[in-house]
Amino acid sequence: MDKKTGQSNRFINSTVILYIVLWLLQPVPNRTEGDIRGIATYTMILATVVFIIYLAVNIASFEKNIYVTTKSITGTVLAVLGLWVILTAKTGILEEALFPSPEIVLRQMFSDSRLPGDILSSLITLGKGYLSALVFGIFLGSVLGMSKKFGNSITYITTFLKLIPPIVYIPYAIALLPRYESVSTFVIFMSSFWPIFSSTYVGVKGVEKQYLDSAKVLNVGFFSRMINVILPASLSEIFIGCNQGLAYSFIMLTSAEMIGGSAGIGYYIKYYSNFGDFTRIIVGILVIGIIISIITFLISKLENHLLRWKPK
Amino acid sequence: MNKIEIDHLSLDYAEKKGSFTALQDVSLTVKEGEFVSIIGSSGCGKSTLLSVLEGLNHPSSGTVKINGEPVKGCGIDRGVVFQQYSLFPWMTARNNVAFGIKQSRKELSRAERLQIADEYLKKVGLDNFGNKYPGQLSGGMQQRVAIARALAMDTDILLMDEPFGAIDPKNRTALWELLLELWENDSEKKKTVLFVTHDIDEAIFLSDRIIMMDSAPGRVSAEIEVPFRRPRIRTELLRSKEYNFFKNNLLNAFYNEEEEVEEDNHYIESYIDKIAL
Numbered sequence: 001m002d003k004k005t006g007q008s009n010r011f012i013n014s015t016v017i018l019y020i021v022l023w024l025l026q027p028v029p030n031r032t033e034g035d036i037r038g039i040a041t042y043t044m045i046l047a048t049v050v051f052i053i054y055l056a057v058n059i060a061s062f063e064k065n066i067y068v069t070t071k072s073i074t075g076t077v078l079a080v081l082g083l084w085v086i087l088t089a090k091t092g093i094l095e096e097a098l099f100p101s102p103e104i105v106l107r108q109m110f111s112d113s114r115l116p117g118d119i120l121s122s123l124i125t126l127g128k129g130y131l132s133a134l135v136f137g138i139f140l141g142s143v144l145g146m147s148k149k150f151g152n153s154i155t156y157i158t159t160f161l162k163l164i165p166p167i168v169y170i171p172y173a174i175a176l177l178p179r180y181e182s183v184s185t186f187v188i189f190m191s192s193f194w195p196i197f198s199s200t201y202v203g204v205k206g207v208e209k210q211y212l213d214s215a216k217v218l219n220v221g222f223f224s225r226m227i228n229v230i231l232p233a234s235l236s237e238i239f240i241g242c243n244q245g246l247a248y249s250f251i252m253l254t255s256a257e258m259i260g261g262s263a264g265i266g267y268y269i270k271y272y273s274n275f276g277d278f279t280r281i282i283v284g285i286l287v288i289g290i291i292i293s294i295i296t297f298l299i300s301k302l303e304n305h306l307l308r309w310k311p312k
Numbered sequence: 313m314n315k316i317e318i319d320h321l322s323l324d325y326a327e328k329k330g331s332f333t334a335l336q337d338v339s340l341t342v343k344e345g346e347f348v349s350i351i352g353s354s355g356c357g358k359s360t361l362l363s364v365l366e367g368l369n370h371p372s373s374g375t376v377k378i379n380g381e382p383v384k385g386c387g388i389d390r391g392v393v394f395q396q397y398s399l400f401p402w403m404t405a406r407n408n409v410a411f412g413i414k415q416s417r418k419e420l421s422r423a424e425r426l427q428i429a430d431e432y433l434k435k436v437g438l439d440n441f442g443n444k445y446p447g448q449l450s451g452g453m454q455q456r457v458a459i460a461r462a463l464a465m466d467t468d469i470l471l472m473d474e475p476f477g478a479i480d481p482k483n484r485t486a487l488w489e490l491l492l493e494l495w496e497n498d499s500e501k502k503k504t505v506l507f508v509t510h511d512i513d514e515a516i517f518l519s520d521r522i523i524m525m526d527s528a529p530g531r532v533s534a535e536i537e538v539p540f541r542r543p544r545i546r547t548e549l550l551r552s553k554e555y556n557f558f559k560n561n562l563l564n565a566f567y568n569e570e571e572e573v574e575e576d577n578h579y580i581e582s583y584i585d586k587i588a589l
């Protein structure tokens with residue numbers, strides 16, 4: 001019995017077996033024409049890198065949850081690679097033109113010269129739109145939430161505006177804004193602002209009276225009250241809106257770039273789909289998936305850190 | 313000099329239909345440096361009375377003055393310990409105390425504030441808990457942090473609402489002594505303390521004067537000077553005849569106020585026997 005997982009052996013388990021299977025697949029001849037003979041270098045480098053990280057974490061004996069996370073990520077990557085290569089190059093079950101093998105996709109991904117520029121462009125667009133929504137949304141939400149004048153009217157308005165699919169802003173943005181990049185930024189701003197604003201407003205309105213009374217008898221000034229009392233007290237509520245806004249942003253980022261962009265990962269996919277270049281389309285899809293996973297992971301880490309005081 | 317002057321104070325809470333009179337015609341003065349306890353049955357308006365002094369509620373009629381000035385709102389001359397937990401759960405115990413110090417003693421640097429915070433946490437017996445969040449502390453420990461914060465803020469006036477209610481007897485007696493020590497010796501000026509409690513021994517041991525309140529509507533029913541000299545030695549005082557005589561009278565007065573409770577000397581005597589043990 002393994003003390004970390006409670007069930008599987010540390011060195012003979014599904015992850016190790018998947019890695020070995022991937023190697024055993026290598027000598028099997030390809031049924032497709034486009035694939036290189038012999039060892040699939042990019043595939044095996046990727047597989048080996050994730051496998052070594054897994055082993056390192058395993059041997060270094062980090063906390064249980066780090067180990068489990070690494071193990072499941074490694075297992076997923078290896079399983080996807082294995083299944084993918086079997087369905088494409090090794091058997092030809094999937095149409096070669098639509099579903100290139102992992103080796104072809106990975107080679108394209110790591111040698112594509114315009115990809116880094118497009119990724120950077122998307123990240124900048126996302127950063128500008130989302131961060132400004134964050135700043136304005138949290139600021140306006142907490143100022144209006146703190147003031148006694150506004151009652152439920154704001155909640156009704158924001159509930160309505162939140163329900164509008166942000167994609168409808170695209171035609172207006174294209175018509176009104178001078179440059180393509182600002183279209184994507186604007187649409188991301190619009191799609192993440194409302195959830196962030198309304199959750200902040202609701203959170204701040206709902207701060208428990210006992211905290212406000214404590215702050216009052218301590219004579220805490222306006223800004224200190226906002227930063228040290230009201231925002232922390234409504235933080236978990238605010239994070240709900242931030243995560244929702246982020247999810248909208250990802251959807252809108254690629255949509256806006258595909259509809260009206262001239263750069264970015266959405267545009268990359270759109271551009272190559274005009275040529276039916278499915279290798280690059282898959283590269284684009286993978287890159288988007290990876291970026292979203294990394295950002296979501298970092299934000300959830302940040303959330304856990306900022307809310308570490310909450311009793312579990 | 314009168315530090316606190318309450319003159320014909322009434323307070324009505326607005327309710328869905330009409331209003332509820334929580335305090336009616338309460339008049340009370342507390343001298344500078346005086347330690348005054350308030351006892352009275354649950355719901356008689358003790359917390360409400362303190363809330364007016366804290367500046368959180370406003371009189372419906374009558375006046376409340378501190379240092380001769382009508383109370384306009386909250387002020388940093390008053391240190392407050394609420395009946396319910398008053399800590400910020402997102403700050404560690406040390407930061408909660410330091411945050412309070414920051415509000416009342418702006419001249420101190422951050423390092424000094426943290427040092428004082430640690431000092432006071434030690435005084436309330438929580439030296440190893442500075443880095444814990446309130447959610448990781450027991451109810452009594454949280455209350456001790458709140459007490460440490462109020463004491464560390466070094467205010468002229470302390471308004472304490474059943475601060476020791478949730479604390480075990482051993483820590484409680486230690487806190488009595490700590491509170492008296494800080495009240496008498498900590499700064500040049502003696503602090504003025506208004507202290508709500510349900511514990512008669514606590515009220516007698518700590519105070520110069522005891523205010524009894526009665527309910528429906530909340531009002532002051534009696535004021536009793538505590539005749540014992542200071543410094544009071546707790547163990548000696550509790551054993552003395554005078555103490556038990558005084559306490560007996562106090563309980564008599566207290567139960568006579570309560571209409572529901574039958575006048576029954578046997579009951580009172582056996583009650584006294586129980587606590588004297």
Ligand SMILES: Nc1ncnc2c1ncn2[C@@H]1O[C@H](COP(=O)(O)OP(=O)(O)OP(=O)(O)O)[C@@H](O)[C@H]1O
Nearest residue numbers: 325326332334353354355356357358359360361395
């Ligand atoms: N915010 C409020 N709105 C309406 N009524 C209230 C409010 N706060 C208190 N009351 C009522 O006022 C009365 C006095 O309450 P208060 O909290 O001052 O009592 P207390 O003497 O502190 O009681 P305890 O010893 O249980 O703490 C109670 O009857 C209570 O129901």
Ligand SMILES: [Mg+2]
Nearest residue numbers: 358359395473
């Ligand atoms: Mg009370």
